[in-house]
Amino acid sequence: MTRTPPPGAPGAHDASGARKAPWRAPVTVGSAAYRAARERRTGDLVRVRATPAGVFALAREMFLAGTRLDMQALAARAGVSRATLYRWTGQREQLLADVIWSLTEDIWNASVRRSAHLSGTERIMATVRRFLGFVADDSALRAFLRQETHAALRVLTGRDAGVQGRMVDAVAALLSAEAATGAFVPRAEIEPLAFAMVRATEGFLYNDAVAAVEPDVETALSVLYLLIT
Numbered sequence: 001m002t003r004t005p006p007p008g009a010p011g012a013h014d015a016s017g018a019r020k021a022p023w024r025a026p027v028t029v030g031s032a033a034y035r036a037a038r039e040r041r042t043g044d045l046v047r048v049r050a051t052p053a054g055v056f057a058l059a060r061e062m063f064l065a066g067t068r069l070d071m072q073a074l075a076a077r078a079g080v081s082r083a084t085l086y087r088w089t090g091q092r093e094q095l096l097a098d099v100i101w102s103l104t105e106d107i108w109n110a111s112v113r114r115s116a117h118l119s120g121t122e123r124i125m126a127t128v129r130r131f132l133g134f135v136a137d138d139s140a141l142r143a144f145l146r147q148e149t150h151a152a153l154r155v156l157t158g159r160d161a162g163v164q165g166r167m168v169d170a171v172a173a174l175l176s177a178e179a180a181t182g183a184f185v186p187r188a189e190i191e192p193l194a195f196a197m198v199r200a201t202e203g204f205l206y207n208d209a210v211a212a213v214e215p216d217v218e219t220a221l222s223v224l225y226l227l228i229t
Contacts, residue, residue: 120183
């Protein structure tokens with residue numbers, strides 16, 4: 001028997017049977033350096049610098065150390081020209097978005113795996129709680145927000161920057177998985193719901209950086225619970 005996807009899940013159709021148009025434009029998959037790096041083990045990357053994957057690993061190292069990601073310094077460390085670097089990584093904000101997303105993706109996936117024994121709303125909230133806790137305590141991210149506040153907010157919360165859209169997709173995938181089992185019944189289409197969840201957390205995690213306010217994870221969780229119940 002063919003199973004009808006839950007509202008907002010991939011493959012959902014409207015009442016006429018026609019496939020729904022995407023709620024937003026597809027998310028870009030990142031630079032050549034990002035794609036190459038995510039296909040290899042992290043431990044292998046630091047030994048090969050003059051490759052797209054090696055350059056990306058160096059950029060991650062610089063970001064995690066709280067060092068400003070300077071493209072000229074990165075090119076010098078990797079032993080490549082700036083023209084080659086930009087061809088592999090894109091512009092600086094593209095590289096920052098890819099680096100931040102690669103770290104964010106690792107934390108999110110680990111949080112999803114840790115909540116696998118739960119289901120429905122309980123699993124969604126457990127995943128998000130663990131994820132937000134790690135993000136709020138991330139010293140490299142906080143350093144980036146302090147040192148380059150306005151650029152950081154563009155990279156983290158801009159609709160075309162690459163971090164927000166990929167985060168929405170990750171949240172939507174979790175919501176869809178739980179909806180497919182029947183353990184979670186969304187009260188709205190999944191993509192807009194996932195977008196609302198991500199935007200709400202951004203406000204409590206990042207936007208207060210302008211006013212030097214600490215992240216408010218518990219309030220963010222309270223808002224998210226209202227959105228999904």
